[in-house]
Amino acid sequence: MSRIGEHPILEYTKGKRVSFTFDGKVIQGYEGESIASALHAAGIRKLHESEVKRRPRGLFCAIGNCSSCLCRVDGRENVRICIEPLREGMRVESQNSKAVLRPADPAGSIRQEETIQTDVLVIGGGPAGLNAAIESASHGLKVVMLDRNSLLGGQLNKQTHKFFGSEKAKAGTRGFVIAQELEEKLAGYGSVDVQKETTALGYFKDGTVMAESKGRVCSYRAKATIIATGASERTLIFPGNDLPGIYGAGAVQTLMNIDGIMPGQTAVMVGGGNIGLIVSYQLLQAGVAVAAVVEAAPHFGGYQVHANKLRRAGVPILTGHTVKYAFGGDSLEGVVITALDEHFNPVPGTEQTIKADILCMAVGLSPMTEMFFQAGCDMKFIPQLGGYVPRIDEYHRTSVPGLYAAGDAGGVEEATSAQLTGRIAALCAARDLGAADDFDREFADLQSQLSELRAGPLGQKILSGLDRMKDEGGVSYGKF
Amino acid sequence: MKADAVVIGGGIIGCAAAYYLARSGLRPALIERRGIGEETSCACDGFIMLQTKKPGLPLRMAMSSARIYERLSQELGYDIQYRRPGGLVLIETQEMKEIMEGVVDRQTKEGMDVEFIGNAKLKSLEPLVSEKIPAAVYSPMDGDVSPIYTTRALAKRAAELGCEICTGSAVTGIRVQDGEVRAVVTDKETIETGTVINCAGVWAPEIGEMMGIHIPIRPRRGHILVSEAVAPALRHEITDARYIAIKHDPSILEKATDPTFRQGISLSMEQTENGNFLIGSAREFAGFDTDCRFDILKGISEYSTRFFPALRNVNMIRSFVGMRPYCEDGVPIIGPVSRVHGAFIAAGHEGDGIALAPITGRTVAEMVLGRETEFDMTSFSFDRFLK
Ligand SMILES: Cc1cc2nc3c(=O)[nH]c(=O)nc-3n(C[C@H](O)[C@H](O)[C@H](O)COP(=O)(O)OP(=O)(O)OC[C@H]3O[C@@H](n4cnc5c(N)ncnc54)[C@H](O)[C@@H]3O)c2cc1C
Ligand SMILES: Cc1cc2nc3c(=O)[nH]c(=O)nc-3n(C[C@H](O)[C@H](O)[C@H](O)COP(=O)(O)OP(=O)(O)OC[C@H]3O[C@@H](n4cnc5c(N)ncnc54)[C@H](O)[C@@H]3O)c2cc1C
Ligand code: FES
Numbered sequence: 034m035s036r037i038g039e040h041p042i043l044e045y046t047k048g049k050r051v052s053f054t055f056d057g058k059v060i061q062g063y064e065g066e067s068i069a070s071a072l073h074a075a076g077i078r079k080l081h082e083s084e085v086k087r088r089p090r091g092l093f094c095a096i097g098n099c100s101s102c103l104c105r106v107d108g109r110e111n112v113r114i115c116i117e118p119l120r121e122g123m124r125v126e127s128q129n130s131k132a133v134l135r136p137a138d139p140a141g142s143i144r145q146e147e148t149i150q151t152d153v154l155v156i157g158g159g160p161a162g163l164n165a166a167i168e169s170a171s172h173g174l175k176v177v178m179l180d181r182n183s184l185l186g187g188q189l190n191k192q193t194h195k196f197f198g199s200e201k202a203k204a205g206t207r208g209f210v211i212a213q214e215l216e217e218k219l220a221g222y223g224s225v226d227v228q229k230e231t232t233a234l235g236y237f238k239d240g241t242v243m244a245e246s247k248g249r250v251c252s253y254r255a256k257a258t259i260i261a262t263g264a265s266e267r268t269l270i271f272p273g274n275d276l277p278g279i280y281g282a283g284a285v286q287t288l289m290n291i292d293g294i295m296p297g298q299t300a301v302m303v304g305g306g307n308i309g310l311i312v313s314y315q316l317l318q319a320g321v322a323v324a325a326v327v328e329a330a331p332h333f334g335g336y337q338v339h340a341n342k343l344r345r346a347g348v349p350i351l352t353g354h355t356v357k358y359a360f361g362g363d364s365l366e367g368v369v370i371t372a373l374d375e376h377f378n379p380v381p382g383t384e385q386t387i388k389a390d391i392l393c394m395a396v397g398l399s400p401m402t403e404m405f406f407q408a409g410c411d412m413k414f415i416p417q418l419g420g421y422v423p424r425i426d427e428y429h430r431t432s433v434p435g436l437y438a439a440g441d442a443g444g445v446e447e448a449t450s451a452q453l454t455g456r457i458a459a460l461c462a463a464r465d466l467g468a469a470d471d472f473d474r475e476f477a478d479l480q481s482q483l484s485e486l487r488a489g490p491l492g493q494k495i496l497s498g499l500d501r502m503k504d505e506g507g508v509s510y511g512k513f
Numbered sequence: 514m515k516a517d518a519v520v521i522g523g524g525i526i527g528c529a530a531a532y533y534l535a536r537s538g539l540r541p542a543l544i545e546r547r548g549i550g551e552e553t554s555c556a557c558d559g560f561i562m563l564q565t566k567k568p569g570l571p572l573r574m575a576m577s578s579a580r581i582y583e584r585l586s587q588e589l590g591y592d593i594q595y596r597r598p599g600g601l602v603l604i605e606t607q608e609m610k611e612i613m614e615g616v617v618d619r620q621t622k623e624g625m626d627v628e629f630i631g632n633a634k635l636k637s638l639e640p641l642v643s644e645k646i647p648a649a650v651y652s653p654m655d656g657d658v659s660p661i662y663t664t665r666a667l668a669k670r671a672a673e674l675g676c677e678i679c680t681g682s683a684v685t686g687i688r689v690q691d692g693e694v695r696a697v698v699t700d701k702e703t704i705e706t707g708t709v710i711n712c713a714g715v716w717a718p719e720i721g722e723m724m725g726i727h728i729p730i731r732p733r734r735g736h737i738l739v740s741e742a743v744a745p746a747l748r749h750e751i752t753d754a755r756y757i758a759i760k761h762d763p764s765i766l767e768k769a770t771d772p773t774f775r776q777g778i779s780l781s782m783e784q785t786e787n788g789n790f791l792i793g794s795a796r797e798f799a800g801f802d803t804d805c806r807f808d809i810l811k812g813i814s815e816y817s818t819r820f821f822p823a824l825r826n827v828n829m830i831r832s833f834v835g836m837r838p839y840c841e842d843g844v845p846i847i848g849p850v851s852r853v854h855g856a857f858i859a860a861g862h863e864g865d866g867i868a869l870a871p872i873t874g875r876t877v878a879e880m881v882l883g884r885e886t887e888f889d890m891t892s893f894s895f896d897r898f899l900k
Contacts, residue, residue, distance in 0.1 A: 111741055132742075133744045137826055
């Protein structure tokens with residue numbers, strides 16, 4: 034594994050070179066990149082061993098969702114090193130057993146900080162959250178935005194391709210550029226307080242949101258709270274699915290597109306939706322061989338243009354196939370795939386072994402709904418929207434007064450619609466707070482952009498999901 | 514359907530009653546509106562602590578229950594994680610020391626093995642305790658168990674012995690004729706029976722209404738913080754003197770000046786087999802509201818770190834609340850309803866339901882069968898409220 038030298042579209046801006054240690058060994062990396070990325074660049078994929086069965090553990094999600102990367106950092110246990118920025122002299126150790134509790138000074142006490150009051154609290158700084166914060170600020174409201182990452186933009190940062198969709202919502206611009214533009218725009222409003230490396234942990238009935246920020250507990254109370262925590266990547270169940278080298282597509286994108294690191298030499302992609310196809314192409318751009326795209330369904334779900342690019346590059350797209358098992362020692366060495374019959378049962382005798390050091394999972398996303406559940410929102414199971422989602426009305430209000438949903442957290446869609454729903458939720462919150470003067474016009478404009486976007490082929494699924502939500506007493510949408 | 518007896522409620526008390534009835538050769542049915550052990554019996558700690566029991570019948574029953582627990586895993590054929598590491602009641606102030614002197618005195622008279630220890634001995638037993646805690650009461654008799662495993666294992670064994678377990682069905686009525694129980698009506702069916710045992714915890718009053726009786730039980734809410742799992746660090750079951758003071762006398766909160774005291778917060782702490790700390794708790798009357806409150810969680814964090822400063826170095830990963838079934842005079846109701854022949858109540862165990870479950874189950878089974886019980890149960894009888 035190594036750093037990507039030349040990339041057809043990306044230039045990597047790096048912090049200064051720093052050294053740190055991993056289990057005593059001195060390693061070089063760049064300040065500000067995640068510890069996990071720096072280790073990866075140094076060829077270290079096994080981060081620790083599982084406690085009971087002693088299985089190797091590595092990076093999986095690279096966005097702080099899965100806890101597969103826990104290490105001890107400067108004596109601190111259970112640090113998710115995929116979102117922990119690297120600093121000079123850090124001592125990183127693999128954590129192969131449970132943390133040992135360190136004694137503390139009996140004279141000390143817990144710092145109890147005052148609850149911060151604001152008009153609007155936005156949780157999550159992906160495309161939905163950034164747009165929600167900008168929209169709220171544009172109505173003169175005081176905004177606090179939290180993101181657990183040190184980098185704003187959420188999944189957008191990883192996306193190096195140009196976007197499809199509505200012009201007004203930045204079609205034709207590359208994902209990470211959109212993130213930068215949004216952050217700059219946000220910085221232009223004096224009334225926005227952005228808290229990075231701050232994870233929201235709970236929503237209490239009185240409206241208080243508790244969060245953790247660099248080891249401290251803090252709390253916020255807002256007149257309106259917009260949850261835009263995005264979605265987490267799913268994985269599949271098969272023997273060996275925990276080997277280092279098996280990543281969510283988002284993690285592969287983070288390594289390649291944000292940190293400029295080759296995730297490996299040869300990849301197998303699981304999932305033939307747009308994410309699977311796009312990330313496969315990005316792997317090729319980064320100089321990684323893609324042995325195959327494996328898709329269980331008889332047809333792949335992504336756009337034809339993306340599939341064509343892969344085919345031209347000689348990548349086989351194997352529909353009607355799945356992974357049977359993965360093998361390897363400390364990290365992935367290969368996978369065995371099998372053909373499936375029309376009932377999705379493996380066809381005996383069709384197994385093929387593919388040597389690969391990357392298995393990339395692009396098998397869908399599940400909304401991050403913990404906060405909604407915990408707040409007591411009425412939740413609905415709607416497969417078209419990714420699973421459990423909060424019931425919302427057309428103004429993106431959940432069943433809990435003052436709590437709004439935006440972006441993938443409210444139903445998995447894509448980045449352009451996340452931007453629009455972020456703005457809609459914030460606009461409606463502003464109206465509910467009496468701060469939206471020209472509500473009707475702006476609301477109609479945003480709705481029409483959203484309808485236009487959903488008129489495309491992939492919008493059908495979302496529309497049928499929203500129909501179901503409507504049947505369940507939620508959103509009503511339509512022509513405005 | 515017909516049953517020899519119908520147990521209402523699949524919490525730890527109902528499951529224990531069903532188990533002892535089935536073991537005695539009856540064919541009972543257990544009706545639970547949700548799943549087994551999904552209410553208070555899975556939203557609690559698992560202390561089998563003798564030191565926190567009121568001297569008198571509660572303590573004597575707890576001691577008997579603890580003896581049953583010693584062999585319960587074997588009896589049920591399932592490891593319910595019973596252990597007896599001993600317990601500590603930590604004492605922070607002189608005022609609390611005085612309260613504990615009275616308690617210890619009475620406990621010793623009941624035959625309990627308890628002793629006062631100073632900070633040096635305390636630190637040798639529990640190295641993470643703060644140097645600032647001057648004293649504690651230690652008893653080697655205190656233990657703990659997994660409440661969830663226990664509840665489910667009791668139900669499983671009861672089923673194996675012939676008990677019909679009906680989950681997902683709610684009792685909606687009880688048919689009484691000529692002062693006798695005739696049937697239990699659920700949202701799915703009517704079960705003919707001459708015996709019904711109300712083990713519905715905080716909902717026991719609703720079942721009582723179905724027979725026209727008023728049962729003075731209400732929820733007394735408790736919060737618990739759950740930490741990430743860490744290597745074994747805590748050896749004993751921990752509470753503090755304030756826990757005992759508040760539990761035994763709710764009115765003490767009104768006089769308190771310390772803000773955490775006024776919130777009803779005291780210390781309870783254990784480390785589970787997996788390594789998570791369960792840190793509590795608070796005692797409040799808040800109706801059926803099961804939402805955690807931020808100020809209480811803050812209060813628990815602040816209060817527990819006074820005793821264990823090292824807790825400042827551990828991440829909390831969850832919190833939950835449970836509703837203790839609190840009976841007006843602080844002790845449970847275990848016994849027949851004299852006005853309705855064939856009706857029994859086993860409910861209102863407040864913060865002691867796990868510890869008292871086996872003895873409660875055995876006692877009601879003995880009562881149903883008309884056998885002599887181990888203890889004179891007059892002070893827990895329902896009739897005490899009829900005077
Ligand atoms: C691999 C991959 C490829 C994709 N490719 C495309 C594509 O080509 N085109 C397209 O349109 N869409 C694509 N998408 C989908 C698109 O990226 C998402 O739909 C979009 O980013 C959703 O935006 P969001 O703001 O709702 O969530 P996210 O972008 O996921 O942002 C959520 C943010 O919330 C933060 N967060 C989460 N929980 C907390 C918490 N408790 N406290 C504080 N912060 C929190 C996260 O750190 C993150 O920054 C892709 C997604 C993935 C995973
Ligand atoms: C925070 C906390 C900590 C605690 N710690 C301890 C401890 O360490 N040690 C200890 O001994 N005790 C402890 N307790 C107390 C203990 O948890 C309770 O006393 C015990 O669980 C009560 O059991 P139960 O079976 O009476 O009630 P439950 O477990 O609530 O069972 C009652 C059941 O009845 C069912 N039900 C209600 N109405 C109907 C109906 N109409 N039809 C059918 N079913 C119905 C309910 O669904 C429920 O499952 C604690 C409690 C709390 C809240
Ligand atoms: S939390 Fe770090 S890889 Fe998922």
